[in-house]
Amino acid sequence: MLFSKSFIFTTREDPKSAECVSHRLLLRGNFIFMVSAGIYAYLPLGYRVLNKIINIIRRQMEDIGAQELLMSALQPLELWVKTGRDKDLEEVMFRLKDRKERDLCLGPTHEEEITEIVRKSVTSYRQLPLILYQIQVKFRDEPRPRFGLVRGCEFIMKDAYSFDVDEDGLGLSYEKMYQAYQAIFKECGLEFIVTEAESGFMGGEISHEFMAPALIGEDIMFYCPRCRLYLRQQNPCPQCQGQLEEKRMIELAHVFKLGTKYSLAQEAHFLDNQGRLKPIIMGCYGIGVSRLLAAIVEQNHDEKGIIWPESISPFDIEILVLEESLLTEAISLEQKLIKKKKDVLIDERAESSGVKFNDAMLLGCPYILVMGKNYLKSRRIDLELRRTKEKLSLTEEELLNYLK
Amino acid sequence: MLFSKSFIFTTREDPKSAECVSHRLLLRGNFIFMVSAGIYAYLPLGYRVLNKIINIIRRQMEDIGAQELLMSALQPLELWVKTGRDKDLEEVMFRLKDRKERDLCLGPTHEEEITEIVRKSVTSYRQLPLILYQIQVKFRDEPRPRFGLVRGCEFIMKDAYSFDVDEDGLGLSYEKMYQAYQAIFKECGLEFIVTEAESGFMGGEISHEFMAPALIGEDIMFYCPRCRLYLRQQNPCPQCQGQLEEKRMIELAHVFKLGTKYSLAQEAHFLDNQGRLKPIIMGCYGIGVSRLLAAIVEQNHDEKGIIWPESISPFDIEILVLEESLLTEAISLEQKLIKKKKDVLIDERAESSGVKFNDAMLLGCPYILVMGKNYLKSRRIDLELRRTKEKLSLTEEELLNYLK
Numbered sequence: 001m002l003f004s005k006s007f008i009f010t011t012r013e014d015p016k017s018a019e020c021v022s023h024r025l026l027l028r029g030n031f032i033f034m035v036s037a038g039i040y041a042y043l044p045l046g047y048r049v050l051n052k053i054i055n056i057i058r059r060q061m062e063d064i065g066a067q068e069l070l071m072s073a074l075q076p077l078e079l080w081v082k083t084g085r086d087k088d089l090e091e092v093m094f095r096l097k098d099r100k101e102r103d104l105c106l107g108p109t110h111e112e113e114i115t116e117i118v119r120k121s122v123t124s125y126r127q128l129p130l131i132l133y134q135i136q137v138k139f140r141d142e143p144r145p146r147f148g149l150v151r152g153c154e155f156i157m158k159d160a161y162s163f164d165v166d167e168d169g170l171g172l173s174y175e176k177m178y179q180a181y182q183a184i185f186k187e188c189g190l191e192f193i194v195t196e197a198e199s200g201f202m203g204g205e206i207s208h209e210f211m212a213p214a215l216i217g218e219d220i221m222f223y224c225p226r227c228r229l230y231l232r233q234q235n236p237c238p239q240c241q242g243q244l245e246e247k248r249m250i251e252l253a254h255v256f257k258l259g260t261k262y263s264l265a266q267e268a269h270f271l272d273n274q275g276r277l278k279p280i281i282m283g284c285y286g287i288g289v290s291r292l293l294a295a296i297v298e299q300n301h302d303e304k305g306i307i308w309p310e311s312i313s314p315f316d317i318e319i320l321v322l323e324e325s326l327l328t329e330a331i332s333l334e335q336k337l338i339k340k341k342k343d344v345l346i347d348e349r350a351e352s353s354g355v356k357f358n359d360a361m362l363l364g365c366p367y368i369l370v371m372g373k374n375y376l377k378s379r380r381i382d383l384e385l386r387r388t389k390e391k392l393s394l395t396e397e398e399l400l401n402y403l404k
Numbered sequence: 405m406l407f408s409k410s411f412i413f414t415t416r417e418d419p420k421s422a423e424c425v426s427h428r429l430l431l432r433g434n435f436i437f438m439v440s441a442g443i444y445a446y447l448p449l450g451y452r453v454l455n456k457i458i459n460i461i462r463r464q465m466e467d468i469g470a471q472e473l474l475m476s477a478l479q480p481l482e483l484w485v486k487t488g489r490d491k492d493l494e495e496v497m498f499r500l501k502d503r504k505e506r507d508l509c510l511g512p513t514h515e516e517e518i519t520e521i522v523r524k525s526v527t528s529y530r531q532l533p534l535i536l537y538q539i540q541v542k543f544r545d546e547p548r549p550r551f552g553l554v555r556g557c558e559f560i561m562k563d564a565y566s567f568d569v570d571e572d573g574l575g576l577s578y579e580k581m582y583q584a585y586q587a588i589f590k591e592c593g594l595e596f597i598v599t600e601a602e603s604g605f606m607g608g609e610i611s612h613e614f615m616a617p618a619l620i621g622e623d624i625m626f627y628c629p630r631c632r633l634y635l636r637q638q639n640p641c642p643q644c645q646g647q648l649e650e651k652r653m654i655e656l657a658h659v660f661k662l663g664t665k666y667s668l669a670q671e672a673h674f675l676d677n678q679g680r681l682k683p684i685i686m687g688c689y690g691i692g693v694s695r696l697l698a699a700i701v702e703q704n705h706d707e708k709g710i711i712w713p714e715s716i717s718p719f720d721i722e723i724l725v726l727e728e729s730l731l732t733e734a735i736s737l738e739q740k741l742i743k744k745k746k747d748v749l750i751d752e753r754a755e756s757s758g759v760k761f762n763d764a765m766l767l768g769c770p771y772i773l774v775m776g777k778n779y780l781k782s783r784r785i786d787l788e789l790r791r792t793k794e795k796l797s798l799t800e801e802e803l804l805n806y807l808k
Contacts, residue, residue, distance in 0.1 A: 007471050007534060009525060033521050036480040036506070041521060044471040044536070067411050067448040073477065073541055074558045076440040096500045098545050098557065102440070106510075117437050117445060121413060130411060132448070137477055137541065141502050153502065154478045 001315070003347040007044045010359045020216040022297035023148030025306050029363050031293075031314075038145025038153035045363070046293070048314040048343075050156070053292055054135055056187050056311065057158050060180040066131035066160055071113050073137060077103035079112040083265040088201040092140040106139035111202070111262050111284055114161045118280065119268035125165050128270060128280070129173055133160035135289060147216050149294040150250065156290040162283040165272060167259075170281045174206075174257055177285045181210055181253055188292060189309025191299055192252060193230045195221070202254075202284065203261035210253040210287075214298040217248030250295045251288070258282040306364030307387050315345040317403070318365040320356045322372040324348075330371055333381075336400060361386070367403065405719070407751040411448045414763045424620040426701035427552030429710050433767050435697075435718075442549025442557035449767070450697070452718040452747075454560070457696055458539055460591050460715065461562050464584040470535035470564055475517050477541060481507035483516040487669040492605040496544040510543035515606070515666050515688055518565045522684065523672035529569050532674065532684070533577055537564035539693060551620050553698040554654065560694040566687040569676060571663075574685045578610075578661055581689045585614055585657050592696060593713025595703055596656060597634045599625070606658075606688065607665030614657040614691075618702040621652030654699045655692070662686040710768030711791050719749040721807070722769040724760045726776040728752075734775055737785075740804060765790070771807065 011028045018024035026032045031046030042050055061068065077095065080086035086093070086105075094106040107113065114132060122128065135158045145152050162173035178194075185192045190212050197209040211219060211230075221230050222244035224237035231237070235244050262268065263279040272278050300307045310316065317337060321330045327348050334344045345365065347356045353372070360368045370382040381399055383392045394402060415432045422428035430436045435450030446454055465472065481499065484490035490497070490509075498510040511517065518536060526532065539562045549556050566577035582598075589596045594616050601613040615623060615634075625634050626648035628641035635641070639648050666672065667683035676682050704711045714720065721741060725734045731752050738748045749769065751760045757776070764772045774786040785803055787796045798806060 004530065005469065007473075007525070007536060009531070030525065033524070035476045035517060035520070036478075036508075039476045039478050039480075041476055041517065042474040043521070043525075044473050047473050050474070065409065069411075069448050069451050070446040070454070072439045072443045072445055072558055074440075074443050074543065076443075091503075094500055094502070096498055098498070099495075099547065104440075113439060113445065116439070117447070120437070121411070121434065121447075126408065127413070132411060139478065143503065154476050 022294040052312040064176045115262040130163040158287040160285040164281045204258040206257040211249035217250045219249040223247045253287040255285040305362035308364045316342040317367040319369045426698040456716040468580045519666040534567040562691040564689040568685045608662040610661040615653035621654045623653040627651045657691040659689040709766035712768045720746040721771040723773045
């Protein structure tokens, strides 16, 4: 893809509204666009990253046999009255009426709707276990939207729901999902930990949070640098008696053993293998997908810009063409890289090498290739690794081998 | 994929709420789930079809250099005040306030938001032409939601927007998009025509509608069976003077040359190659993606169920395993078909062959393979073509060749 033909552009000044480093860098790189406080659009570059994250999630979900659907954003309020959560979530729920005075809300989460779907679909133990998930926009009337994609009024979530015949089944589904989530965050290049958590208005007894250490985190934990242990409690470390450090954490995901809270309230029953009517045992598993994007940038940047993990970078490779005459060579190299399944961005703009280099640092693709003046003579390409800043001078053949 | 492990199930009775054949078949096959009047969820089978349609659209958009983004569903009302369309669309616009009394609406369409994005991003003719598009949920407070996915309060649209320096540029963008839309509908297996249309509240002077003949269509046109011509006017045919037939049409897509309506109202200007400030010339191009699904079923069904066009069928092939002992053979065949990039559903339920066959007819995969009693002796598989009902008896090798 050619830079000048694409809707990619950078902003030199720090945007006034930026409240943290991920917010600032995502706005300066125009990965996202602020429509209004807490409301963002994903511009093509940001949408590429988002889709790479989504594809990682989909692959992991497919591996554990979870099936994707898409629920509605508009929900009849009456669904929420059955579980009493219209009250629990009153503060953050966007409510509205249609022209026929029907009471609706914008789904802040989807336990009620999925339970309703399963109630009408599942009648027998033969249809269980079942894991359903969706990747969808959610709405919450946040008292204080902030940090860009970290806490918004409209955000993208991946929410999964498991349905089992008994607690053992739930245990298995929960474990599968727990493992899949670990795999997802690893593949996204995140440093994270898992902790036991409170279930709050979701219900159920057991829940775990997946947390990523980051300066802008809203949860506080304590860390023992000697034992490399994250803890809820304060000093001293129970293991080595050493001093603990305060660490701020972003919640990436939260998984819950819901049990029968929703199936009882909404009468989602099934007939077991002895013909007895029983409530379905549920679990729910949420990932803040758009928040993930922010958390990744919080953990992967330097003073010059973003350092995307390879798995989710909008492009694998950016080629800086410093001489107009080298564009054909760059495009021919791009073709070879595309054959190796690499996404390539070619910066062929009529800009100085300084501007191009700074933009490449800001946009954060892991491999930056420089085709400069002496390329035609030396036939060597300069490769800079965005993360380590290591520089290599390679022939095309060496480069293609290196990037394999 | 195994039928009994998947969230696929059929309903024998016609749902009471069904208002037309596509609605009835999509509900009976549980492709969709009615959450409330005009509000639907896409169950895994329906979501597979939807994603196949979306992938066709994405490929065509990529071919013409259009770039995908994702805008917000929540929009500040003030954006709409600038163009005066808060009044034009008052009737169908869902409005709400957040806890800080901020006036918001749920985007019924996105001309205002995209113009705002481009206004803040594009400053020079060098950044044009540009085509941006998204596939996103839209909201309209319909006075009469009906026919399932045809007219709902929440629906999925693909909306594209072109930005050019002058009318000639708009002409080119419009032509590209027009061609791409024809390719999309052809690939989706739709019978359709294109007609000039009124621009209404969208603005601009030239617009075209892509219409599909269907019993439940809400637009009326006239058709000359001799000349094979669709016309807006009534009898007689201007070409052959023959009798015209009344035909009902579903609107699939609408494309508009918007001109400067939005760029003037929202001050989206650029500097041309002589340094003069000019308003950007815009076009907009919408496809009702979820409606497409309904239109395709309206045109592709018989008394037994849906007949999916191959390009968008949830599975290419359904294998009916009529003897439990043949499941291993079926799975081995599935593996060979997967290698040929075919999606396969294996119906291995403990149901009668009649039930399985009826369900296969309802679900509508184009190729139905039957592995029955005498398979182990004859090593021949019965293939039934869903559309023509043609039946073939093939060896595995012949089958793999046939399905290439």
